[in-house]
Amino acid sequence: MFNFRDVGGYPGHDGRTVRWGRLYRSDSPHRIDGADRDAFAALGVRTVIDLRRPSEVERDGRVPELDGLAYRHIHPEHVDWGENPYQHDTDLARYLADRYAALAETGAAGLAEAVGVIADESNAPVLVHCVAGKDRTGLVCGLTLAVLGVPDAEIATDYALSTEAAERFQAWFASTGHQFPPGLPPLTTPAEAMTLFLTELRLRHGSVEGYLRHAGVTEEQLTALRTHLLE
Numbered sequence: 001m002f003n004f005r006d007v008g009g010y011p012g013h014d015g016r017t018v019r020w021g022r023l024y025r026s027d028s029p030h031r032i033d034g035a036d037r038d039a040f041a042a043l044g045v046r047t048v049i050d051l052r053r054p055s056e057v058e059r060d061g062r063v064p065e066l067d068g069l070a071y072r073h074i075h076p077e078h079v080d081w082g083e084n085p086y087q088h089d090t091d092l093a094r095y096l097a098d099r100y101a102a103l104a105e106t107g108a109a110g111l112a113e114a115v116g117v118i119a120d121e122s123n124a125p126v127l128v129h130c131v132a133g134k135d136r137t138g139l140v141c142g143l144t145l146a147v148l149g150v151p152d153a154e155i156a157t158d159y160a161l162s163t164e165a166a167e168r169f170q171a172w173f174a175s176t177g178h179q180f181p182p183g184l185p186p187l188t189t190p191a192e193a194m195t196l197f198l199t200e201l202r203l204r205h206g207s208v209e210g211y212l213r214h215a216g217v218t219e220e221q222l223t224a225l226r227t228h229l230l231e
């Protein structure tokens with residue numbers, strides 16, 4: 001795995017801090033084996049949220065089955081990259097923010113379901129992932145951190161950490177002899193893309209909480225998120 005990390009430690013509401021060891025994010029964990037599998041098991045993850053398309057799950061497989069590990073496949077509906085391909089003279093942050101905005105609309109039910117799973121303390125620790133762990137995973141984690149009161153700049157900083165990981169992922173992928181599909185943007189995560197997405201989401205829905213309520217997250221789930229994910 002190339003993009004596994006804990007999203008704890010960020011400042012949230014009322015001077016409280018996002019708890020460590022409750023929410024992890026990553027690229028797809030289907031490859032873990034041996035010592036890596038043991039290290040993953042030692043984290044005590046109870047629930048894995050897989051945000052990939054059904055075709056991606058069928059192609060690559062899922063996280064290994066481990067005792068006590070629940071697997072949730074939640075697919076936020078969204079168009080394929082190839083249907084709105086990246087043009088190399090296009091501003092990458094603007095392109096990604098627009099794609100994220102579109103996903104937030106077509107995939108609202110899936111994003112709400114994922115946030116709802118994270119809100120349930122009995123599911124923690126939770127790992128949320130997609131293929132590279134930067135776009136769909138970035139949205140779920142970004143929305144969650146926003147509800148916890150983490151400033152946009154900190155959320156964007158966490159999102160941008162995927163750039164270095166994506167470089168490692170890309171080098172590994174190239175070594176397998178496979179090629180990325182046409183239309184895919186560079187595997188980088190400019191902080192501005194997340195900042196634009198959150199700012200414009202609030203303009204459309206009033207607040208991140210307003211968007212999540214519109215998507216189907218209940219007031220009780222929003223409260224539960226803050227209760228168990230903040231110190």
